[in-house]
Amino acid sequence: MNIMDVIKARRSIRKYQELPVEREKIMECLEAARLAPSACNAQPWKYIVVDDKNLKDRLAKEAFSGIYIVSRFAAKAPVLLAVVSDPDWLPKAGGAIRKTDFHLIDIGISGEHLVLKATELELGTCWIGWFDEPKAKRALKIASPKKIEVMLALGYPDENSSFNHHERKPLEQMSCFNGWEDS
Numbered sequence: 001m002n003i004m005d006v007i008k009a010r011r012s013i014r015k016y017q018e019l020p021v022e023r024e025k026i027m028e029c030l031e032a033a034r035l036a037p038s039a040c041n042a043q044p045w046k047y048i049v050v051d052d053k054n055l056k057d058r059l060a061k062e063a064f065s066g067i068y069i070v071s072r073f074a075a076k077a078p079v080l081l082a083v084v085s086d087p088d089w090l091p092k093a094g095g096a097i098r099k100t101d102f103h104l105i106d107i108g109i110s111g112e113h114l115v116l117k118a119t120e121l122e123l124g125t126c127w128i129g130w131f132d133e134p135k136a137k138r139a140l141k142i143a144s145p146k147k148i149e150v151m152l153a154l155g156y157p158d159e160n161s162s163f164n165h166h167e168r169k170p171l172e173q174m175s176c177f178n179g180w181e182d183s
């Protein structure tokens with residue numbers, strides 16, 4: 001698949017087969033995430049891969065409960081990843097001046113590298129921003145100043161995965177040339 005094929009094939013997958021994901025494939029996905037660009041090359045991410053069923057079940061129970069119950073679909077994914085930020089002082093200082101959280105941009109880019117590599121390997125993913133972060137941290141024994149910015153579900157898509165929410169704004173609405181234009 002060329003890059004555009006992969007981009008077009010990617011969907012958020014919310015139903016997974018009960019198949020484990022091969023460690024080699026997980027490593028390929030992590031390698032794609034590792035190679036992402038980042039402000040000052042800070043690489044401010046750590047991926048905690050949870051493919052141990054007992055731990056994954058415990059994590060899912062903690063992270064996707066109460067008001068976060070809508071994310072419970074991800075409990076069925078054979079792999080959950082917690083993306084923990086580890087910001088460096090230089091982009092943090094620059095980001096404070098610019099009022100931009102560079103480490104969040106970096107994590108987004110790196111995570112999407114992982115997602116696109118997973119798509120190429122015919123794996124399904126879903127970004128999960130809606131989860132109980134303090135409880136997830138406790139389940140993963142993460143010390144308190146660290147933050148899980150986002151989670152990812154990973155696994156082989158179930159054939160009945162629904163492909164909704166994929167509409168996009170048209171090009172002319174999301175871009176303009178040579179200066180701001182209201183759309």
Ligand SMILES: Cc1cc2nc3c(=O)[nH]c(=O)nc-3n(C[C@H](O)[C@H](O)[C@H](O)COP(=O)(O)O)c2cc1C
Binds near residue numbers: 010011014127131164
């Ligand atoms: C940062 C981020 C957080 C997201 N959090 C969730 C989430 O908590 N639960 C969920 O079901 N989908 C989540 N999504 C997936 C989006 O809903 C999805 O990407 C969007 O609806 C477009 O659909 P598509 O990914 O199938 O193209 C998230 C996506 C991103 C990028």
